[in-house]
Amino acid sequence: MTQVIETSALSKHYKAVKAVNDLTVSFDENRIHGLLGRNGAGKTTLMQLLTGQLFATSGDIRVFGESPLENTTVMQRTCFIQEGQTYPDGFEPRHVISIAAGMHEKWDQQRADELVEMFELPMKRKIKKLSRGQLSAIGIIVGIASRADLTFFDEPYLGLDAVARKNFYDALLADYAAHPRTILISSHHIDEVAPLLETVTVIDNGELLMQHDVDELADAAFAFAGTRAAVDQFTGSVQVLERTDIGGLSTVVVRGPITQDAARLASDLRLDKSRASLQDLFVAVTESARKARQKA
Numbered sequence: 086m087t088q089v090i091e092t093s094a095l096s097k098h099y100k101a102v103k104a105v106n107d108l109t110v111s112f113d114e115n116r117i118h119g120l121l122g123r124n125g126a127g128k129t130t131l132m133q134l135l136t137g138q139l140f141a142t143s144g145d146i147r148v149f150g151e152s153p154l155e156n157t158t159v160m161q162r163t164c165f166i167q168e169g170q171t172y173p174d175g176f177e178p179r180h181v182i183s184i185a186a187g188m189h190e191k192w193d194q195q196r197a198d199e200l201v202e203m204f205e206l207p208m209k210r211k212i213k214k215l216s217r218g219q220l221s222a223i224g225i226i227v228g229i230a231s232r233a234d235l236t237f238f239d240e241p242y243l244g245l246d247a248v249a250r251k252n253f254y255d256a257l258l259a260d261y262a263a264h265p266r267t268i269l270i271s272s273h274h275i276d277e278v279a280p281l282l283e284t285v286t287v288i289d290n291g292e293l294l295m296q297h298d299v300d301e302l303a304d305a306a307f308a309f310a311g312t313r314a315a316v317d318q319f320t321g322s323v324q325v326l327e328r329t330d331i332g333g334l335s336t337v338v339v340r341g342p343i344t345q346d347a348a349r350l351a352s353d354l355r356l357d358k359s360r361a362s363l364q365d366l367f368v369a370v371t372e373s374a375r376k377a378r379q380k381a
């Protein structure tokens with residue numbers, strides 16, 4: 086498989102803050118990748134590095150096999166929908182859309198028009214008068230209609246209500262199915278975006294915690310729930326990622342696969358077993374990394 090993005094020992098440090106730290110990661114062509122991480126994990130910084138908007142402190146970046154820094158060939162194939170994008174005073178959505186149309190050679194105006202209608206975006210209202218959700222809609226329309234070979238969506242749905250977010254996911258999936266390309270989407274609404282994603286990359290503290298195809302994640306983690314005493318007995322035999330105790334009941338998220346012996350023990354202890362959701366897995370993986378860091 087062709088790697089559209091490859092980083093090697095990539096770091097971006099702001100004095101003591103290691104926003105991205107020794108990160109070696111790659112993303113395949115023509116897939117939708119989820120970039121997940123808690124607040125301050127380094128998602129935006131990584132996207133800014135990959136789009137040549139920031140200089141790395143050290144390490145190497147290849148996008149379409151080249152450095153993205155001041156590289157018009159790479160820039161022309163890339164669309165970056167930034168969280169909190171600002172626009173010049175006096176701009177209206179129609180100005181942004183028409184500039185974007187001129188910048189992206191695969192731009193699909195019909196799709197843009199459909200999306201404007203779907204989000205009921207007022208095209209002739211000053212941008213500074215738009216609601217947060219309407220501002221997000223501009224980015225989403227540009228990101229989808231650009232049809233860029235590589236599109237970054239950094240938390241693209243801020244302020245969008247649940248219906249509008251669902252419309253975004255459906256529109257993105259439909260357009261991607263018709264025109265496959267590489268999409269990197271950072272998100273906090275993990276279970277909501279999960280159905281879109283083909284791979285999941287989790288970063289924390291600027292470092293890579295996990296990268297998997299979504300198919301592989303089906304057996305990556307399981308949740309077991311039961312009485313506290315039963316869960317205590319069970320946890321000796323498995324790798325616990327996260328535990329929650331409420332009253333006399335406990336739930337543990339454990340790393341899969343589950344051995345036959347562990348499955349038998351869980352059944353003997355009358356524990357309820359379920360597949361951990363991507364959100365559960367994310368919380369478990371980031372929390373256990375955080376605890377390990379605090380101990381170190």
Ligand SMILES: Nc1ncnc2c1ncn2[C@@H]1O[C@H](COP(=O)(O)OP(=O)(O)OP(=O)(O)O)[C@@H](O)[C@H]1O
Nearest residue numbers: 099102103104122123124125126127128129130131
């Ligand atoms: N210009 C800067 N100067 C100093 N520190 C910075 C700068 N930009 C980012 N950081 C720090 O780098 C870390 C990573 O920030 P980044 O914005 O990449 O995280 P994020 O994963 O996108 O977070 P969020 O989900 O909250 O948007 C944070 O601790 C942030 O405070």
